[in-house]
Amino acid sequence: MTNYLKKQNTTFWLSAAAILIAVVGIVMLTLSNGVKGYSINSYALILVAVIVAIGLNITGTYFTDKQGAHSPIVAALSLASVLLLGFALGNILLNRLVLASALFTYDAVNTIGWGVFYNSIFAIGAFLTSSILISVSSFIKGKN
Amino acid sequence: MLKKKQLWHGLSLVFSILLCFCLTVSIALSTFSATIDTALGTRSSIVVSEDDGTLYSTFTPEADHLNSDGTGNSYGLIANAIELGRQISAEGSVLLKNDMATGLPLDAGTKITMLGIRSEVPLIGAGFGVSAKGPYIPFDEALSNNETDFQNEANWASTAMKGTYATMEDHKFEGGGFKVNPVMLDIYAELNKTIGHKVNGAITSGEISSDNAAFIPFDPQEPSLADIARVNSKYQDSFADYGDAAIVMVGRPGSEAADYLPGMVADGLEADEPLELTKNERDLIDLATENFETVIVIVNSTSAMEIEELEQNEDVDSILWIGFPGSYGFLGVSDIISGKVSPSAGLPDTYAVKNMSAPAMMNMGDFTFANADEITRVNSSKYLMEVEGIYVGYRYYETRYNDVVMGLGNADSTAGTYASTGNWNYDEEVAYPFGYGLSYTSFTQEIIGTPKRVQTAHEIAYDFEVKVTNTGDYAGKSIVQIYGQAPYIDGGLEKSAIQLLAFDKTQTLEAGESETLTIKVDLQDLASYDSAHVNADGTKGTYVLDAGEYYLSMGNGSHDALNNVLAAQGKTTANSKMDADGDASKVFNYTEETYDDVTFSITKNDVQVENNLNMADWNNYEGASEVINLSRSDWEGTYPITYDNLVAPASMLDDLNGKYYELETEDDTSEMVWDSDVTSHLFFQLSGAEFEDYRWEELLNQMSIEESMYLAAYGGPIFPSVPSIGFVEAYLLENCGNGMTVPLNASQDIAAPWTISDKDPNASWTPQVFASSPTVAASFNPDLFYDLGKFVGEEALFTGLAILWGPGLNTHRHAYNGRNCEYYSEDAILAGNISMEYAMGAATKGLIASPKHYAFNDQETNRKGVAPFMTEQRAREVELRGYQIAMESNKYDDIMGKDVGMMGLMTSFSKIGAVEIPASRGMMTDILKEEWGFHGYAVTDIFDDTDLYSASVYAGITAYDIRGASGFYDKTSLFSDNWFANQTDGIKLSVDMYEGDLKMQQALKESNHNTLWAFSQSNLMNRYNASTRVVPQMTWWRATSIATIVVTGGLMLGSIAMYVLCFKKTKEEEEVTND
Structure with missing residues (x-):
């Protein structure tokens, strides 16, 4: 394992970071969703999308080793992964928009709501960062 | 250096992120199009009707707000707003x-x-x-x-x-x-x-x-x-x-x-x-x-x-x-x-030397149940003990003063003393009394003759003729305030020693000029609520008048009126602790020979009164630790203490946890008619129809249960369409009370001939310009209240809105409620009369005023879901009486020769006792509709209690405030809407959920009937005929959003295509090399 890791390049590490950050995003999403009265209607769908995105990313890493960082399979997997993460963060954003508008106006003193809001923001931020890292890694030469 | 394949691979991902962002923004814009339209002055859809000569004739603006060709005259409107302000x-x-x-x-x-x-x-x-x-x-x-x-x-x-x-x-x-x-x-x-x-x-x-x-x-x-x-x-x-x-x-x-x-x-x-x-x-x-x-x-x-x-x-x-x-x-x-x-004004509140001297202040702020962990429902762990009872504002200060003078109930003890140097002393505790105000001139007010008693089976009133004469040098107006005192029996029902009952104001009187006002004093407002009274039918609770001496007194405020009453009772500064001698000539005294538990036991709507707010009284809950309510029989012993860390008893937990309604599944609902094609009424055909018009039932029968559930859910600002009856989706209401909060160039009814265009020099003027509620209240001028409501109704015509969430009708429990600026006064009689006049004035222009917040929004702290506990007497006499006056609008029944009243309402965030107000059948149906005869639109506060859909509809709510929602049945689906997704009873909303529940199906129809009827009385009917429909419009922000999707999508697809081309080229090159 250590040898394997030593042989990996920037592309690998960026993908690994993207996966880890996506996992953090799942945790924040779950915390946000778990508060009584603030569950997200499409939580299950979002969760599945992110998990699939992570899976595609891991698969992409495998095929990078076999076929190079820019093979069609790797390109398709990374594109699908980013689209799924985009779907996830967009869904969270849409689900929390009304909460945000309330917190910034008539419900400013709702500390529980603010907690839910911040966790949602962290989840969105995590999924966005993960997408960006995958995108950045796709510009890098990588192994051929 | 990047190879092209890498470049296009990377760019395709970048553009895919951007595409996701643009799609998200587009969906958000579409979902909240109503809010964005209001903010940006755009219109995503317009309601269109073919002009058949019947449009825009039911309610029209005043002539001086129109140009000669019928178009809107913004200068005239603003000029009159300035004059009214x-x-x-x-x-x-x-x-x-x-x-x-x-x-x-x-x-x-x-x-x-x-x-x-x-x-x-x-x-x-x-x-x-x-x-x-x-x-x-x-x-x-x-x-x-x-x-x-x-x-x-x-x-x-x-x-x-x-x-x-x-x-x-x-x-x-x-x-x-x-x-x-x-x-x-x-x-x-x-x-x-x-x-x-x-x-x-x-x-x-x-x-x-x-x-x-x-x-x-x-x-x-x-x-x-x-x-x-x-x-x-x-x-x-x-x-x-x-x-x-x-x-x-x-x-x-x-x-x-x-x-x-x-x-x-x-x-x-x-x-x-x-x-x-x-x-x-x-x-x-x-x-x-x-x-x-x-x-x-x-x-x-x-x-x-x-x-x-x-x-x-x-x-x-x-x-x-x-x-x-x-x-x-x-x-x-x-x-x-x-x-x-x-x-010529009078204070709408008592100005205490120290506000903390109000007994209500002993229980103001943040109180959490000690066993909050047992409460599972969100926003249900806070409470408020309103143990000052009816002794709010001047009812406290004047009553205690009265008892000091009369030597009753140890009123002059030190309990509740904040500014007095020794024992409780009115003059040291109060700076300015309720209703007090000075003038540059002086007036005499003289009761002409003996007030005439008007009595029917269920009414007692006195008609006063009061001659007001300007005896000074300045021209001016004078308020005639008439207060009442009912006989107090020590240890009996709590009563305020003085209570405002009626008021009116003269025109401007020049020096020496007189005017005689005729003022009706309705003793319904002096009757006391006795929740322990056993009614003839075995129920409990009604309004009573004790036998004894009654005093009706004029005065420059509550204190002056009370001193006049005390003078009529033989008290002077010489023989008592009065702080000033009163004028007995300003008092009319009569005797009720017998105890009367009949006259006001039946309401004007012909309904027997009974207790409906048992859940409001903490002491009614089994296992609850006792709380002591303030009593004038023992001011010292019952002066409120702070009730902190109370434990919600087990008997209360179901209420706090929102268990109000259990869905039936086995009822025989075959009598309920839906999707009927027996009739084909259209909504607009019931314009101006009475609530009891037979066609309403037929119209409602045409609706599907899905349409019914949507209409009972989404109560504005945008209402869902009801295609089966020709009711189209539209933005129909807005918030506020001191004017409409929509600028002239953002009218929701641009087809109106008087609509102000974007090119008008005053296009951006927003009509929300009038003084706050307490200033309005201080005028004590019923004509002015009416004129204000009428003008706001005028504004509604120019902004295309049929319903107003306002004015504020809660009473000031104390001085610290931040929202006192929106509510009129500490006195429900004053507040109720203002709201009545306002609503009647607004109705002349087809605006349905929906006062808020029904009820008990006594502080902003923990307003979402706080449980205020009080006696039913306090609930009815201190707060609900104001709503009752507005809802019954008895004065206008007499004027208009038919039953009229307020046609709208917004509930509060708070509970009543442990029960959410929207889910309280006692509040929403038994009192509001049955006792007071209310018909109309009754909406929740914003996004409130959406987890209690069945309970609230059954209780009597007609809709929810779901601001921002639009595109119903399609973009916004009730059955997957986040707001309604987490029902407390665990039952997901579905179109067939009430198949076996007869009461719910009836409640849905009742809800829809009320909403549609309210609209049928409104200026919405200006624009409706058989051709009325919604026409979508492209807005600049929607076009921009679509363009960004097209561009980013195109760039993403282009990048993918370039990647594929590069890959193929690379492959070919590799094959050539290998060859």
């Missing part, structure tokens, strides 16, 4: 103290220095909630100018109001003719660059957090004398040129979502309470009294400030309370200062 403040500003020789009024040309940051940045509206919008006329300009430049940003209530306004030449007025010291105004303008006060100021530094973590001490941020000197060390030199009079302005903001809190004042202000004057404010007063012969203090606050020290200060010549005057009210204030108008 001026009149409201001229009649609603209360002169509390005045030395006619040295104080007000001031002569023309007087040179005035204004002191206080509020002289430069006055409070004209609430910080959050009922603000004043658009260009306003500043105080100094009202005093000195004849025109205001509405295009000057400095005169805008908010820079967010940037837009198109007519020039100053178009809005001339006659100002006060004074000369105002510009040096001080410039200094304060400079200071405010740092302070940041706004004319719609909020209580930003007093906000409450439910976990106490964000309690922030309040600071009115009045600059010190040193601060002033730092800007201009020679500022006092300017006094020489403007030394005739000083006007010192002190103020306190008001706002939604925040309260003043006991003791929460910033350090270093030398004030113990937030409504007490601070050192800097006192220093200003001293500066004024040391440098000016005439000192006038203006109190710019809707929260009762502690100003006894100003009353006692002999060097303060005049005190004028103005509340929040709105955009144009300073013209009226200037009229008073100049003597053009004699002040």
